[in-house]
Structures are given as structure tokens and as C-alpha cells.
Amino acid sequence: MAEVRFQQVGKIYPPRRGGAAVEVLRQLDLAIHDGEFLVLVGPSGCGKSTLLRLLAGLEAPSSGEIYVGERPVSRLRPAQRDVAMVFQSYALYPHLSVADNIGFGLRRSRPRTPLQQLQDSLHRAGRRWPARLRLPSAREERIEARIREVAGMLELGPLLDRLPKELSGGQKQRVALGRAIARQPAVFLMDEPLSNLDAKLRTGTRAQIVDLQRRLGTTTLYVTHDQVEAMTMGHRIAVLNAGRLQQLGTPMELYQWPANLFVAQFIGSPAMNLLPVLIPAAGQLLLGSRRFTLEEPLAGASVAALGQPLTAGLRPEHLRLAPATNRNLAAEVCHSEALGNEQLLTCRLAEGGHLVQVRADPGRQLVPGETVHLDVEASGWRLFDSDGNALALPLPPGPAAAKAEPQLPTSGSG
Numbered sequence: 001m002a003e004v005r006f007q008q009v010g011k012i013y014p015p016r017r018g019g020a021a022v023e024v025l026r027q028l029d030l031a032i033h034d035g036e037f038l039v040l041v042g043p044s045g046c047g048k049s050t051l052l053r054l055l056a057g058l059e060a061p062s063s064g065e066i067y068v069g070e071r072p073v074s075r076l077r078p079a080q081r082d083v084a085m086v087f088q089s090y091a092l093y094p095h096l097s098v099a100d101n102i103g104f105g106l107r108r109s110r111p112r113t114p115l116q117q118l119q120d121s122l123h124r125a126g127r128r129w130p131a132r133l134r135l136p137s138a139r140e141e142r143i144e145a146r147i148r149e150v151a152g153m154l155e156l157g158p159l160l161d162r163l164p165k166e167l168s169g170g171q172k173q174r175v176a177l178g179r180a181i182a183r184q185p186a187v188f189l190m191d192e193p194l195s196n197l198d199a200k201l202r203t204g205t206r207a208q209i210v211d212l213q214r215r216l217g218t219t220t221l222y223v224t225h226d227q228v229e230a231m232t233m234g235h236r237i238a239v240l241n242a243g244r245l246q247q248l249g250t251p252m253e254l255y256q257w258p259a260n261l262f263v264a265q266f267i268g269s270p271a272m273n274l275l276p277v278l279i280p281a282a283g284q285l286l287l288g289s290r291r292f293t294l295e296e297p298l299a300g301a302s303v304a305a306l307g308q309p310l311t312a313g314l315r316p317e318h319l320r321l322a323p324a325t326n327r328n329l330a331a332e333v334c335h336s337e338a339l340g341n342e343q344l345l346t347c348r349l350a351e352g353g354h355l356v357q358v359r360a361d362p363g364r365q366l367v368p369g370e371t372v373h374l375d376v377e378a379s380g381w382r383l384f385d386s387d388g389n390a391l392a393l394p395l396p397p398g399p400a401a402a403k404a405e406p407q408l409p410t411s412g413s414g
Contacts, residue, residue, distance in 0.1 A: 002069040002082070002186035002219055004032040004055065009064035011050055011243075024050045026243040027064065035217045037210070039224060039234030041266070046240040048223045052189045055221070056085045068186055079108075084180035085189040088196065090172045092164040092179075099147050099160040102178040106143045150178045153212065170201040177209070181216065188213070188220040194229065202226075206233060227269045231255070239263050255315075261388040264313050270344065272382070273319070273356040277312040279305045285312060285381060288351040290329065295379050301391040302383065310391075311384040316344065318380025319358045321372055328373040331356070333366050347372060 011025040025047045032038045040048045053059040055066055057078030066074050073081045084105070092101050151157045154174045164172055173193060180188055193209075194202045210233050213220050224230055230237050231251045239246040239254065239262070247259040258264035264272040278286040283299035285292045294302055322328050331347035334355070345358040345366065358374060366372065383391045 003034045003067075004187055004219060004221070005067040006030040006051070006055075007065050007067070009051075009054065009066060010062045011047070011054065011059065012062045024243050025054075025061075028243070028245055030238060030245060030248070032219055032221060033235075035219055037213050037220045037222065037233060037235050039222045039230045039237045040240060041224060041230045041237060042240035042246075043266070044225075047243045048240055049191050051240075052085065052191050052221060052223060055081070055187070056083055056189055057081050082186040083189055084183050084185040084187070085191065086176050086180050086193045088192040090164075090176045090196075092172060092175055094164050096163075097160065098156060098162050098164075098167070098175050098178075099144075099151070101164070101175050102150055102156075102182050103143050103147045105179060105183045106146060146182055150182045153181065154178050154208075169197050170205060173197060173205060174208075177212070181212070186219065188218050190220065190222045192223055192225065195225070202229075209233070227267070230267075237267070239266060241266075257390070258313070258382065259390055261311065261313075261384050264382065264384070268315065270316055270357045272313040272315055275312045275314070275352075275354055275356070277310050277383075279308060279310060279383075282306065285383075287312065287329075288349075290327070290351070292376060292381070293378060294381055297393045298381055298383055298391070300394040305383070305385065305391060309386065311388075313382035313384065314356070314376065314380050316357045316359045318377040319356060319374045320377070321358070321360055321364065322375035324373045328375050331372055331374055333368055333370045333372055335368060336366055338362060345372075347374070349374075 006028050008027045008029060009025055010023070010027050013022040013024060015021045024045075028047075028051070030051075040051065042048050050059060054061050055068075055073075057073070057076065061074055064074075065072050068081060068083065093104065096104065147160070148157070151160055154177060156171070156174055156178060159167065159171060159175075164175070167175065173196075176193070190209075194205055197205060206229060209222075222229075222233060224233075234251065236248060236250055237254050238248045241262050247254055247263045249257075254263060254267045258267060258272070261274070264274070275287055279302045280286045280291070282303045283294050285294055285302070293299075324330070330350040332350065333345055334348050335346040337344040339362070341362065343360040343362045343364060343366075345360050346355060347358055348355055350371075356374070360366070385391060
């Protein structure tokens with residue numbers, strides 16, 4: 001296993017057809033712990049896949065250095081880096097069987113003499129011959145044993161003789177995973193590996209990948225656009241935008257305490273509600289004519305922003321339907337989405353006309369145009385300054401985020 005470090009890594013693509021050079025990564029620093037499952041998220045073009053390609057050796061960084069363990073790898077060939085990549089398109093060899101696709105990297109891992117190559121080829125060609133006619137090859141027998149072991153992990157045993165065209169999408173994805181696992185690399189790289197699967201297959205394969213990573217304990221970098229994958233699979237999430245790291249933390253740290261407005265809007269589905277507010281006094285917040293009390297640690301942080309216009313954030317679950325009172329916010333229902341286990345309401349506040357989204361009981365019957373009243377959970381407020389950064393907290397966010405951090409696996413744990 002190995003830690004992975006990106007130190008001041010930059011990537012600039014040269015100009016094309018008279019255009020300007022494109023800076024994809026900007027002096028990025030990022031450390032992935034040994035045995036950690038790190039999820040990379042961000043909008044298209046933010047540099048996620050480029051980061052994987054730099055680590056895999058498919059691209060060269062323009063500046064900085066990449067380390068696998070203590071070894072700098074930027075100038076090493078891909079085969080020397082001890083990493084394995086699972087692509088979005090599976091990248092299976094169509095003329096090879098499932099078994100040969102899984103074993104492809106194993107057979108190319110060490111140089112062989114022409115005589116050894118001939119011996120291995122004759123061994124493979126004679127696999128179905130009578131035992132007395134087969135040519136033995138200790139190397140091929142080890143590879144075949146490893147293929148059977150990996151196929152057993154991924155429930156591919158009955159499919160080993162099939163070609164990729166005879167497989168479903170989910171089976172192809174498992175073969176691609178098997179090819180990476182078979183080599184026992186120090187690092188797994190996964191570039192949106194589930195994006196071509198339907199929703200049901202994606203859920204099952206997601207759980208399988210998490211279970212495999214926990215058992216193998218291999219350091220894993222996983223790129224995705226899917227919010228559910230990001231929140232449920234990773235020990236930590238790294239959010240990128242325009243080639244820069246916006247925030248790195250556990251899923252619940254990013255969800256509960258986003259570092260800036262970009263993270264607040266990007267993490268969570270639906271996104272955080274944003275409202276213009278003022279801080280009239282320490283520990284208080286003014287939304288239109290309504291005054292609210294802030295809880296710690298935001299009450300302490302608000303002292304530095306007295307009288308300043310800020311942006312306040314509220315997750316949809318921090319707004320609740322409530323009886324009409326002076327402290328609640330009147331709003332008009334604009335739209336309702338029934339999601340089975342909950343109802344997602346889009347409402348327009350009577351004062352200010354701001355749109356907010358609210359999670360509500362699915363049994364509540366509401367129609368567009370109906371007036372409702374919203375109670376704000378005091379602990380739900382998040383505050384951002386005029387530059388879009390979260391107010392610096394005088395105290396840690398509290399035990400909730402720390403408790404949410406999962407334990408990293410150890411090699412061989414299960």
C-alpha cells in the first residue's frame with residue numbers, strides 16, 4: 001500500500017488553433033492517506049480526470065511532483081508506477097476472453113525470453129488438451145490461479161471463457177475491476193467507472209467496490225459526478241474547481257460546514273439555499289425584517305462581520321413547515337416533487353421573493369399558490385462573506401463532524 005502526494009502540481013495544455021494556453025491544474029497540493037478511499041468531485045473541466053491521468057503516467061505535469069509512497073513518479077513510465085486504472089469505457093480487449101482480460105496486466109508485468117514466451121503460449125494453447133500432452137509453465141499456472149481468485153471475488157467464475165461482447169454492462173465493469181485488482185497495485189484509479197450503468201446496477205456495483213476496497217485496503221482515487229457516490233463511498237472528498245482544491249474533508253464535514261459558496265452549492269442534492277442577510281449585533285442575523293438568533297460557533301464568528309452584508313446558507317432540511325407565528329417565514333408554494341420517502345417543496349418567501357427548497361412530509365397535501373410558514377432550525381445557519389468564503393470559526397465545528405469520519409481500512413481487513 002502507499003500514500004499518494006501531489007506537491008504544487010500544475011498542468012497547462014499548449015494553445016491550439018490560435019487560442020490561449022489552457023491551465024487545467026494550478027499548483028495543487030493534495031495528500032491521500034495509505035489505504036484511503038478518496039473521491040474527487042467537481043464540474044466538468046475542473047481537472048479531476050487530468051489528476052488521475054497524471055498519476056497514471058498518461059500525461060506529464062507541467063510543474064510540481066507526484067509521489068507514490070516516498071518515490072517521485074513524474075518521470076517514470078506508467079508500468080513502473082504501481083498503479084492500476086479503471087476507465088469509464090471499461091477498455092476491455094474485444095478479442096480476449098474474460099480470463100485473458102483479467103490476466104493481461106499480469107502477463108505483461110515482467111520481461112520474458114523468446115523461449116519463455118513460446119512455453120507460456122503453448123501452455124495456454126493446450127489448456128484443453130489431455131493432461132499428458134500439456135506443456136507445463138509455472139508462471140502461467142500462477143497467473144491462472146490469480147485469475148480464478150479474482151474471478152471468485154467478483155463472481156465472474158462462470159464467465160471466464162466469454163468475450164466482452166457477450167457480457168452485460170455490469171459484467172464488463174466487474175471484468176475491468178478484476179483486471180486492476182489482479183495486479184495488486186499500490187493505488188487504484190477509477191474514472192467514473194459506474195457512469196455507463198443503469199441506476200440499479202450502479203447501486204449494487206457501488207457497494208461491491210466499497211466492500212472490495214475495504215477488504216483489499218488499497219489506496220483509491222475515485223472520480224465521479226454522482227452526489228450519492230461521493231457521499232457514500234469515500235472516506236474523504238476533495239472538491240475541485242478551475243484547477244484548484246476548494247475543500248478536502250469527510251462527506252459530513254463538507255455537507256455540514258462547506259468552506260465556501262462553491263462547495264455549499266456543489267455538495268448536496270438539492271443544493272444549499274442561499275439568502276442575503278446582515279449581522280446587526282453579535283450572535284444575531286437579520287433576514288429582511290426578521291431577526292434570528294445564531295448558535296455557537298457561528299455566534300462567535302459573527303462578531304467579525306457586524307454590519308456587513310453576508311450570504312446565509314440553509315440546507316432544505318433546516319426549514320420546516322410550521323404554524324403561522326411572528327418568528328416564522330411566510331412563503332408561497334411554487335412547486336412540489338413527491339419523492340416517495342419525502343416531498344421536496346420549492347417556495348418563494350413573501351418578504352424578498354427569494355426561492356428556497358424545503359424537505360417536507362410526503363403525506364402533506366400542498367398545491368402551487370398555497371401559503372405556508374417556515375420555521376428555521378437555529379443550528380442550520382451557515383455564513384459566507386462577500387468573497388464567498390465561510391466565516392472563520394473561533395471554535396471547531398463540534399463533535400458532529402468528527403464522529404462522521406469513518407475509520408480508514410487496514411490491509412487485509414474485512
